[in-house]
Ligand code: FES
């Protein structure tokens with residue numbers, strides 16, 4: 001039987017935070033094959049609206065088509081390969097027009113017209129649609145996989161499915177986005193989010209609202225890990241003053257009102273369900289020692305429309321906490337690069353890190369004993 005706690009487990013070894021070879025292996029085994037959380041349906045609120053997701057040389061257009069379906073396509077033209085969308089987001093209207101020779105694609109990816117190609121022997125536009133990318137949504141969050149035949153989404157994220165069905169986060173809208181460049185490996189960012197062992201000393205503001213032992217993990221194995229922390233004020237929230245910024249979100253129970261539910265979604269996101277808002281962190285590994293974290297604050301449209309609505313106490317609270325955390329991650333990146341550093345033992349308050357490492361080893365197909 002698999003261990004369920006951190007008992008006896010140590011951190012991953014230095015190479016997992018410093019080696020370009022490991023980073024390249026992660027690209028192949030994790031990021032180019034797994035499911036990645038890339039956005040939210042509110043970014044695709046009307047047909048034609050799109051955003052672009054990039055991973056190294058790959059670029060993916062995620063859009064809403066004319067029938068209202070969400071689709072994803074590789075962002076290059078089937079003619080001579082030009083990038084199609086240069087902007088990171090926007091509205092395409094009713095088609096995708098290549099900026100080079102004006103081949104024109106429908107929002108369903110089909111090639112609709114190709115100037116001066118009618119006389120080319122054997123040319124049939126039906127043979128040249130955009131390359132599709134698989135896309136799934138869960139509670140309004142949009143996931144893609146760059147694999148041609150990925151493992152089924154419902155299988156990979158089995159412990160997510162159905163679990164939060166009473167939370168209709170697809171209707172929420174982001175009121176703020178903050179982008180951080182963190183000089184640390186992506187796994188250190190995941191590790192940092194996965195424990196509150198560091199909270200008393202580093203996050204006095206957070207620890208006042210949710211003392212670090214007010215926690216239990218309800219998902220402790222697999223691709224999704226985490227659980228609730230309960231607040232000293234059962235009618236509060238995680239904000240600068242500890243007060244909610246809005247009415248509780250629809251559908252949550254009275255018990256859930258006093259709690260914040262923190263989950264990591266391997267390998268790309270953290271989702272934090274607050275009583276009155278949802279916080280999303282998306283982590284993108286840009287290099288072995290560099291991670292871009294995009295943080296968004298989602299509120300209910302009714303709250304946003306309420307006169308006097310002010311999300312600033314929630315934004316300021318997590319921006320402060322985020323920056324405190326990035327300093328820790330960057331310190332750790334510098335420390336583990338030392339040739340004298342050896343993997344250290346996890347505490348019982350770091351069982352989620354041990355579980356993350358087990359999932360990481362499984363996906364990377366590493367021997368459970370390796371990692372030094
Ligand atoms: S490269 Fe797109 S139309 Fe020629």
Ligand SMILES: [Fe+2]
Pocket residue numbers: 192193198199203321324325
């Ligand atoms: Fe933290």
